[in-house]
Amino acid sequence: GAGVSQSPSNKVTEKGKDVELRCDPISGHTALYWYRQRLGQGLEFLIYFQGNSAPDKSGLPSDRFSAERTGESVSTLTIQRTQQEDSAVYLCASSRTSGSKNEQFFGPGTRLTVL
Amino acid sequence: KNQVEQSPQSLIILEGKNCTLQCNYTVSPFSNLRWYKQDTGRGPVSLTIMTFSENTKSNGRYTATLDADTKQSSLHITASQLSDSASYICVVIGSLSGTYKYIFGTGTRLKVLA
Numbered sequence: 639g640a641g642v643s644q645s646p647s648n649k650v651t652e653k654g655k656d657v658e659l660r661c662d663p664i665s666g667h668t669a670l671y672w673y674r675q676r677l678g679q680g681l682e683f684l685i686y687f688q689g690n691s692a693p694d695k696s697g698l699p700s701d702r703f704s705a706e707r708t709g710e711s712v713s714t715l716t717i718q719r720t721q722q723e724d725s726a727v728y729l730c731a732s733s734r735t736s737g738s739k740n741e742q743f744f745g746p747g748t749r750l751t752v753l
Numbered sequence: 754k755n756q757v758e759q760s761p762q763s764l765i766i767l768e769g770k771n772c773t774l775q776c777n778y779t780v781s782p783f784s785n786l787r788w789y790k791q792d793t794g795r796g797p798v799s800l801t802i803m804t805f806s807e808n809t810k811s812n813g814r815y816t817a818t819l820d821a822d823t824k825q826s827s828l829h830i831t832a833s834q835l836s837d838s839a840s841y842i843c844v845v846i847g848s849l850s851g852t853y854k855y856i857f858g859t860g861t862r863l864k865v866l867a
Contacts, residue, residue: 642796671855680757680842680857681797694852729796739785739804742855744796 640664642745644730650751651720659715659748663732670713671742672705673729681729687713688735720752755780757845757858765864770833774861776826776843784848788817788828791840791860800828800841833865 643662651657663670672684683697687707698704702720707713717724727749731742757778766772778786785804789797801810801817803826810817814831830837840860847854 673857678859680859681855682857683855731796737853739802741799741802744798746794746796 642730642732642743644728644745644748646748647746648749648751650753652753653722654719656716656718657720657750659717659728659750661713661715661730661732661745663711663713663730664743666710667732667734667743668710669733669735669740669742670707671731671733672713672715673731674699674726675729675747676726684715684728717750720750722752725750725752755845755847755854755856757843757856759841759843759858759861761861762859763862763864765866766833768833768835768865768867772830772833772863774828774830774841774843774863776828776845776858778824778826778843778845778856778858780824780845780847780854780856782848783821783824784846784853786817786819786826787844787846788815788826789842789844791842793839797842830863833863835865835867838863838865 645660668689670687673681675681685705686694702718705715727747729747731744733740733742760775787802788800791797803819816829819826842860843858845856
């Protein structure tokens with residue numbers, strides 16, 4: 639079946655604008671994760687959704703960042719009033735459940751550039 | 754502090770040669786450790802997953818080892834191919850009160866030359 643898809647693949651925006659990134663997880667996967675990967679750095683956890691439970695937002699760097707997920711399907715990550723330090727690749731991953739041994743399948747990422 | 758450190762930061766080898774990548778971690782309590790391969794412009798893809806009790810796990814030409822006592826892992830690549838050129842990321846999953854935290858290393862960038 640289809641893997642995790644993300645859109646857009648690239649986004650260039652001006653400082654101060656809002657952006658919305660989309661993630662389509664693998665069908666049937668209840669867990670969904672957002673990560674940020676700055677150039678030359680490791681992945682940073684942002685937020686995690688598991689079914690209908692309250693999301694784990696502990697990784698969101700500021701209140702400019704928010705994310706939503708409709709049921710067990712599409713998720714959107716919104717960054718308000720973008721800053722240059724928000725420039726990074728934003729990766730989404732999904733897994734069958736939230737168990738630690740469940741493999742996370744990653745999307746190709748959205749490369750965000752804030753000018 | 755939960756950390757995952759990888760070495761070397763980058764590596765260049767000739768096609769057909771072997772190489773070993775290192776991962777040291779301080780994540781506790783430990784649940785499992787994974788190695789991912791990330792091609793340029795793509796998301797990471799899982800190579801191996803190892804639990805506390807597993808010392809070695811292979812996936813084709815990739816062999817991962819884990820020493821939970823010293824909190825070290827390695828990824829050995831045998832008979833390297835040009836397609837092995839990628840970043841290799843070590844990820845340690847820690848468990849705490851039923852929740853899991855994924856701690857990512859910064860990766861080793863491998864370049865295989867013809």
